[in-house]
Amino acid sequence: MSDAPRSGRYSVFAIARQALRQHSGWQRAWASPAPRDRYQVVIVGAGGHGLATAYYLGKNFGITDVAIIEKGWLGGGNTGRNTTIIRSNYLQDPSAAIYDKALKLYEGLSQELNYNVMFSPRGLIMLAQTEHEVRGYKRTVYANNLQGVSTEWVDAQRLKELVPIINIDGPRYPVLGGLYQARGGTARHDAVAWGYARACSDMGMHIIQNCEVTGVETEGGQVRAVNTSKGRIGCDKLAMVVAGHSSQLAEMAGFRLPIESVALQALVSEPIKPCMDVVVMANTVHGYLSQSDKGEMVIGGGTDGFNNFTQRGSWQHVEETVRALVETFPMISRLKMLRQWGGIVDMTGDRSPILSTTPVGGIFVNCGWGTGGFKAIPGSGWAMAELVAKGSPGPLAADFGLNRFREGRFIDESVAAGVAH
Amino acid sequence: MLTLTCPYCGIRAEETELHPGGEAHLTRVGPQGTDEEFEGYLFARKNAKGVHFERWRHAYGCGKWFLAARCTATLQVFGTYKAQNAHPPAEIVEAIRQARPDWNPDWTTE
Numbered sequence: 001m002s003d004a005p006r007s008g009r010y011s012v013f014a015i016a017r018q019a020l021r022q023h024s025g026w027q028r029a030w031a032s033p034a035p036r037d038r039y040q041v042v043i044v045g046a047g048g049h050g051l052a053t054a055y056y057l058g059k060n061f062g063i064t065d066v067a068i069i070e071k072g073w074l075g076g077g078n079t080g081r082n083t084t085i086i087r088s089n090y091l092q093d094p095s096a097a098i099y100d101k102a103l104k105l106y107e108g109l110s111q112e113l114n115y116n117v118m119f120s121p122r123g124l125i126m127l128a129q130t131e132h133e134v135r136g137y138k139r140t141v142y143a144n145n146l147q148g149v150s151t152e153w154v155d156a157q158r159l160k161e162l163v164p165i166i167n168i169d170g171p172r173y174p175v176l177g178g179l180y181q182a183r184g185g186t187a188r189h190d191a192v193a194w195g196y197a198r199a200c201s202d203m204g205m206h207i208i209q210n211c212e213v214t215g216v217e218t219e220g221g222q223v224r225a226v227n228t229s230k231g232r233i234g235c236d237k238l239a240m241v242v243a244g245h246s247s248q249l250a251e252m253a254g255f256r257l258p259i260e261s262v263a264l265q266a267l268v269s270e271p272i273k274p275c276m277d278v279v280v281m282a283n284t285v286h287g288y289l290s291q292s293d294k295g296e297m298v299i300g301g302g303t304d305g306f307n308n309f310t311q312r313g314s315w316q317h318v319e320e321t322v323r324a325l326v327e328t329f330p331m332i333s334r335l336k337m338l339r340q341w342g343g344i345v346d347m348t349g350d351r352s353p354i355l356s357t358t359p360v361g362g363i364f365v366n367c368g369w370g371t372g373g374f375k376a377i378p379g380s381g382w383a384m385a386e387l388v389a390k391g392s393p394g395p396l397a398a399d400f401g402l403n404r405f406r407e408g409r410f411i412d413e414s415v416a417a418g419v420a421h
Numbered sequence: 422m423l424t425l426t427c428p429y430c431g432i433r434a435e436e437t438e439l440h441p442g443g444e445a446h447l448t449r450v451g452p453q454g455t456d457e458e459f460e461g462y463l464f465a466r467k468n469a470k471g472v473h474f475e476r477w478r479h480a481y482g483c484g485k486w487f488l489a490a491r492c493t494a495t496l497q498v499f500g501t502y503k504a505q506n507a508h509p510p511a512e513i514v515e516a517i518r519q520a521r522p523d524w525n526p527d528w529t530t531e
Contacts, residue, residue: 406460
């Protein structure tokens, strides 16, 4: 199949029309063409960030001679492995700007892509369970309000009203209050990747799956092509958007990144009746919890402390996370867990992402989102598209350059968000 | 679960007994180091997918730092050795070669 027909517009009329035809007329949402010899821009990594980069390259800059190549399947990495949480309550100004841009884009994304990403702004609470956290989150609330990101401090009683199943009198870590972002929430992670992919395909971009990069060809300090398992693909510009494998791809191009890859895990329970309509993050005890539309309790925990590429993590983190959450949510203690999985996250020293030019001309990196990339996908794509199109970062990406590590100009989110990110 | 043998007290310790300490054999940059060297020392990690050397502390045991040779792609452990080694010792290199015939050390021994 080279160029499949456009997928057509999804609407209630399309559903009615298809219903009359026994649903025989649905087209594939995106085409799967064979790669051409060269493209203006090649993006490595068809996860959320790579596809969003491609989409905004087309939409904001009119660049559609783009290939997005992916060694596995579309959205099969961290895009399909996260706990789908969306929020923008970050302490530092550059972080708040890019994450809030992402949140604003999420708010209109289903309409814009004509694809239901099931964005659910159900509200998000970060629990303060120590005096230090109370002070830390109050500080973040003040910072957010100055940044124009609306968050508020809620005391334990109000919090109990928002989350009736919570135990605020835990013996070890009582709930003292929380940081509440009413605009935060969740979205369907796969749908975000699929929606962007469909829109990119409709713009004529090529999404090439099962295509692994084996080498990067440079000449005179300028990128020329990538060698892949489907042959050589020439390009003027190359965007590396591959999360946990950023170091490996950078090595092919001859430079090093301040990245370490570790495993982060999540698990879901059997589905139960609706019991919690907000997202709750408990950073002191390393756990976060939300309920999916199917009724499963979605649980995320901490990362392992050692380098790992196996997409499975250490058992003790599962135990640690569940133990902590059972103390705060006693009613989940008898739930059976259905699935557990891991993803390889790309951690930087300051827990902030890298959107940057590189030592090689024409190569740009978007990585280092670590444990919290899903929420940033639209904002990251928006900023990365500008970086790739213009060759230099715009206001959203300017502070996230690689040079900040040499200059000691960190965007330190490790205190605010070292665990649940 | 990751199990490492502490080379000091000889105990086979599992992960919860140990504390990870990041990449091993980093050379500290002296006062004459350039900004680039210092950045490299602080941040630029090999982050190898495959054979990897790293620091561990037997935190809930003898408390000492030691070094381990591991494969990050399979979680196979090739061996552990004392932190006083400037480079992985010969028996560790041999153990890695047994399991990964095409692997080569990226250091030169004096």
